[in-house]
Amino acid sequence: MALKTYESEFKIVRDDSKCIACQVCVRQCANNAHIYDAEDEKVYADDSKCVNCHRCVSMCPTKALHIEHTPLQFMGTANWTSSAIRNVIKQADTGGVVLTAMGCDKKYPNYWDRILLNASQVTNPSIDPLREPMELKTIIGKKPDKLEFENKGGKVSLKTHLTPQLELSTPIMFSAMSYGSISLNAHKSLARAAFEYGIYWNTGEGGLHKDLKKYKDRTIVQVASGRFGVNSEYLNTSAAVEIKIGQGAKPGIGGHLPGEKVPEEISVTRMIPAGTDALSPAPHHDIYSIEDLKQLVYAIKEATRYTKPVFVKIAAVHNVSSIASGVVRAGADAVVIDGLLGGTGAAPAVMRDNVGIPIELAIAVVDARFRDEGIRNQASIIAAGGFRNSADVIKAIALGADAVYLGTAALVALGCHVCQKCYTGKCNWGIATQDPYLTKRLNPNIGSGRLMNLLRGWSIEIKEMLGGMGINAIESLRGNREHLRGIDLHDKERELLGIKAAGETW
Amino acid sequence: MFRFEKKANPFYEKDVSGCAVSAIMNTKGRRFSSEGIVKSIANQRDRSNGLGGGFAAYGIYPQFAELYALHIMYQNQASAHKTEQYLDDYFQVEHKEVIPHRHDTVISHHPFLRRYFVKPYPVGEKTPDRIFERLSEDELVIKNVMRINTGFDGAFVFSCGKNMGVFKGVGYPEDLAVFFKLEEYSAYIWIAHGRFPTNSAVWWGGAHPFSLLDWAVVHNGEISSYGINKRFLENFGYNCTLFTDTEVIAYIFDLLVRRHDLSFEMASKVMAPPFWDEIEKMPDEEKELYTTLRATYGGALLNGPFSVIAGFKNGIIALNDRVKLRPLVAARKDDFAYVASEEAAIRIVQSELDRVWSPAGGEPVIVMLEEPAAVPTAP
Incomplete structure (x- = not known):
């Protein structure tokens, strides 16, 4: 049956008066959307293969290329959108699951855009970060209920010592993205930038490549349900260990790295045979309840001789506050919450777009729950999932997060254009691919420089906003919801976020 | 008018104000009259606007030194009866x-x-049916004060320490001194405040000083x-009820000094800590100390501009924010210690001073009684 009309989502527009048939686009496109015809000495396009990643547009020396959404659209209705129809046809063709990547792209309310920040006027001087100290240093980990001191011959010294902590120069870290889902050059860029800037990067669940061991002190190693690459050396080549229970893009399900994406290097790092599928089960098969999680937390603490904080990452789901409370009681030093908009290298679209709750609400209810229970000091809260700019970050901190994880924003800094085709392994930007022809396009020196630029830019902006609020240390904003006001929010939403409406006074 | 009807709501409220x-x-713990403190605060009249003033006095109830002195304001007789x-x-x-006051001011x-x-019933036959056990007398008083202030409409406890009391209201402080007949008291510590609130929601309970136990x-x-x-304080069971930011300072002192047993120096380093740059340069042991202090008590750091004076039974502590965005001057003359927003407020009381200085931001001025025992406990 000739039903398909969906092949071409995009249309490649080539300006023949500019094109010099140099074939850069042909070589740059791993999807083979550009074809050179030697007889005609012309480059033609196969629109059906275009993913709109803009690689060819960016590289074209004569600026002859342009990509459009194809003018051929389904009739569609408000309900039966083009993508709804396209997906039904695809599934009727194949009987498969609709795959996608990156974060949820459905139009749910974005609460960051409905929260406004405060600034000082008259009664309280704003502080100029260029003239006055402005402190973003953040310390992640379990804090004691109280401190005790000893007085030795008039000299006061600490009796209470902190358990291991992470020190961040700015309240931002790089989120877990595995070697396998992204390239070694991407990992190198993240690791180097974290090391240089004084923050942390996260290996994700695919183990730690041997070339990256030197970044140990700025590395968070992840232990997920597949336990890829996990051994005693791995756990100890880190600043912290993160147990991954869930992911915002696909709460409740596992992961699948196809065998084609498991070449030698990845096989060694993950400790699995080359060419075999790397399957992460949906649950950890040694964690069927909270008490099992406690055993894993302490098994890891034992294996690392209590020298490293242990994080537990969960997806923001309906019961997130009680789950997070359980996680803290199971001994986690930090709880990582990944929200509805969190990214992924591959997930069924139906999971990505429909499961979970927004990170804004999750941060607010978890922070409030911890304070109600008097356990807020026992663990840090790290928020992840869809942070686009420094304003999102500072709002997350004011709602109660200690720090945030960046995934997508970091990849965009490395060249990602959010085409959402990571799962194809054909990333033309050399990020979400293992094809050596593509990965060499990402130079870790340049990549780490761009990541550091991003961290610097956001940190400067955070300092400006803090100074405007008359605050000179980030800990005075953490959980300080007095500096937030809601706009276009229902009362219930404001109640959950713990913020007043715009226009309400102190 | 007195805003009693408005009890703490789920959202926080605070009054913004400038002040003297x-x-x-x-x-030496010698008691003296209110004359000096009234002169001093009246001399800073420009710094307040008549919408709040008050005094705290230590050593004023020697005949009841072992009892908690509860000062309570009521909106009406019904709330008084119930409380x-x-x-x-x-x-x-x-x-x-x-509370003695004049009717013609x-x-x-x-x-x-x-x-x-008052004193709490000792544990025994008369112990009231209650849901908390193993509380010290101080804890019991705090719990009950918080309960009255959050749960009893029209009643507000504004002072609950031993051998001390707070006198405050809406008006210029020097007028309130006349109203409360302060010339009849003598104290070894006097603290005063004149308020310049920048919103109209003024009420008697919202004037300073804020007090909890003997803070x-x-x-x-x-x-x-x-x-x-x-x-941060809610995590430790403190409910802020006064719609103002000053009460958190009293609770932070109570938490750090009374409950967590920190020294005054250490407590002031929590509220106005050294900068990370300074901590970086400290010797290892000190570095660990201040890092731990900031990491653990970050929620108690006081940010924004402030100069604060806190009294307690053995002395006073005065502190500026760490970048000194509000004025504070200290002085000594023989057995007397002075702290005020302006030097003029000290000079008008004592023109000859041994030493006058402007404490640096974050540097606490701590003045303790030479001998705590010297405080008269009986008439």
């Missing part, structure tokens, strides 16, 4: 009276003002960290 502060203390019944259930009320409208000298705090500034200070 002043304190005089005799380090007194409650007090009878939980405390042995040894003495109660109207510029103060034309005020709540009912009463004071009670009394006056404050000039706006705490921009208020939202987190308040939530």
Whole structure:
């Protein structure tokens, strides 16, 4: 049956008066959307293969290329959108699951855009970060209920010592993205930038490549349900260990790295045979309840001789506050919450777009729950999932997060254009691919420089906003919801976020 | 008018205000009249706007030194009746009276003002049916004060320490001194405050000093960290009820010094800590100390501009924010210690001074009684 009309989502527009048939686009496109015809000495396009990643547009020396959404659209209705129809046809063709990547792209309310920040006027001087100290240093980990001191011959010294902590120069870290889902050059860029800037990067669940061991002190190693690459050396080549229970893009399900994406290097790092599928089960098969999680937390603490904080990452789901409370009681030093908009290298679209709750609400209810229970000091809260700019970050901190994880924003800094085709392994930007022809396009020196630029830019902006609020240390904003006001929010939403409406006074 | 009907709501409230502060203390514990402190605060009249003033005085109730002196304001007789019944259930009320005041001053409208000298029932047969056990007398008093202030409409406890009391209201402080007949008291520490609130929601309970047990705090500034200070304290069971940022300072002192046993120096380093740059340069042991202090008590850091004076039974502590965004001057003359917003407020009381200085941002001025035992406990 000739039903398909969906092949071409995009249309490649080539300006023949500019094109010099140099074939850069042909070589740059791993999807083979550009074809050179030697007889005609012309480059033609196969629109059906275009993913709109803009690689060819960016590289074209004569600026002859342009990509459009194809003018051929389904009739569609408000309900039966083009993508709804396209997906039904695809599934009727194949009987498969609709795959996608990156974060949820459905139009749910974005609460960051409905929260406004405060600034000082008259009664309280704003502080100029260029003239006055402005402190973003953040310390992640379990804090004691109280401190005790000893007085030795008039000299006061600490009796209470902190358990291991992470020190961040700015309240931002790089989120877990595995070697396998992204390239070694991407990992190198993240690791180097974290090391240089004084923050942390996260290996994700695919183990730690041997070339990256030197970044140990700025590395968070992840232990997920597949336990890829996990051994005693791995756990100890880190600043912290993160147990991954869930992911915002696909709460409740596992992961699948196809065998084609498991070449030698990845096989060694993950400790699995080359060419075999790397399957992460949906649950950890040694964690069927909270008490099992406690055993894993302490098994890891034992294996690392209590020298490293242990994080537990969960997806923001309906019961997130009680789950997070359980996680803290199971001994986690930090709880990582990944929200509805969190990214992924591959997930069924139906999971990505429909499961979970927004990170804004999750941060607010978890922070409030911890304070109600008097356990807020026992663990840090790290928020992840869809942070686009420094304003999102500072709002997350004011709602109660200690720090945030960046995934997508970091990849965009490395060249990602959010085409959402990571799962194809054909990333033309050399990020979400293992094809050596593509990965060499990402130079870790340049990549780490761009990541550091991003961290610097956001940190400067955070300092400006803090100074405007008359605050000179980030800990005075953490959980300080007095500096937030809601706009276009229902009362219930404001109640959950713990913020007043715009226009309400102190 | 007195805003009693408005109890703490799920969202936080605070008053923004500029202010004048002043304190005089005799380090030998010798009691002296209110004349000096009233002169000092009146000399800073420009710093307040008549919408709030008050005084704290230590050593004023030697005849009841072992009893908690509860100063309570009531909106009406019904709230007084209900609260007194409650007090009878939980405390042995040894003495109660109207807080003496004049009827012919510029103060034309005020709540009912009463004071009670009480002690909690000792654990025994008369222990009231209660849900908390193993609480010290101080803890019991705090719990009951918080309960009255959050749960009893029209009643507000504004002072609950031993051998000390707070006198405050809406008006210029010097007028309130006349109203409360302060010339009849003598104290070894006097603290005063004149208020310049920048919103109209003024009420008697919102004037300074704020007091909890024997802490009394006056404050000039706006705490921009208020939202987190308040939530930090909730983690430890403190409910902020006064719609103002100053009360968090009193609670932070109580938490750090009384409950967590930190020294005053250490507590002031929590509220106005050294910068990370400075900590970086410290020797290892000190570096660990200050890093741990900031990491653990970050929620108690007071941000924004402030100069604050806190009194307690053995002395006073005065502190500026760490970048000194509000004025504070300290001075000594023989047995007397002075702290005020302006030097003029000290000079008008004592023109000849041994030493006058402007403490640096974050540097606490701590003045302790030379001999705590010297405080008279009986007439």
